[in-house]
Amino acid sequence: MSKSNCHTGNPLVFETSDGVRFYAGTCVNDVQAIDIPHIIELEWPDFSIPSNVGREFWLSLVDDIKTKGIKSVSCQCMGGHGRTGVQLAIFAHLMIEKKNQTWKDAGELIQWVRDSYCTHAVEA
Numbered sequence: 001m002s003k004s005n006c007h008t009g010n011p012l013v014f015e016t017s018d019g020v021r022f023y024a025g026t027c028v029n030d031v032q033a034i035d036i037p038h039i040i041e042l043e044w045p046d047f048s049i050p051s052n053v054g055r056e057f058w059l060s061l062v063d064d065i066k067t068k069g070i071k072s073v074s075c076q077c078m079g080g081h082g083r084t085g086v087q088l089a090i091f092a093h094l095m096i097e098k099k100n101q102t103w104k105d106a107g108e109l110i111q112w113v114r115d116s117y118c119t120h121a122v123e124a
């Protein structure tokens with residue numbers, strides 16, 4: 001099954017109850033914006049896990065998003081599937097209020113990301 005052209009652009013995947021919007025897609029080489037966004041680059045080999053961050057990084061990042069009033073987050077990787085999907089799953093788990101989470105376990109969370117974004121998301 002081909003993954004080419006299964007999604008385009010940087011679509012909105014979900015929004016939290018406090019108005020933080022999460023987008024997803026593929027990395028772009030040329031950021032064109034009036035205000036250059038903050039970019040966090042991780043050492044994250046394809047089909048693997050990040051080698052330079054752990055749970056505390058994600059918790060701190062979520063805390064920064066909440067306390068600094070960040071309202072737009074874009075999750076991206078080179079292909080826009082595996083690592084992008086994992087980022088979306090992490091943020092959904094940590095940012096969506098428990099009462100609004102429709103998944104009971106990691107498998108259902110992965111399916112939620114695939115249903116919300118792309119069937120190829122979260123490859124491994």
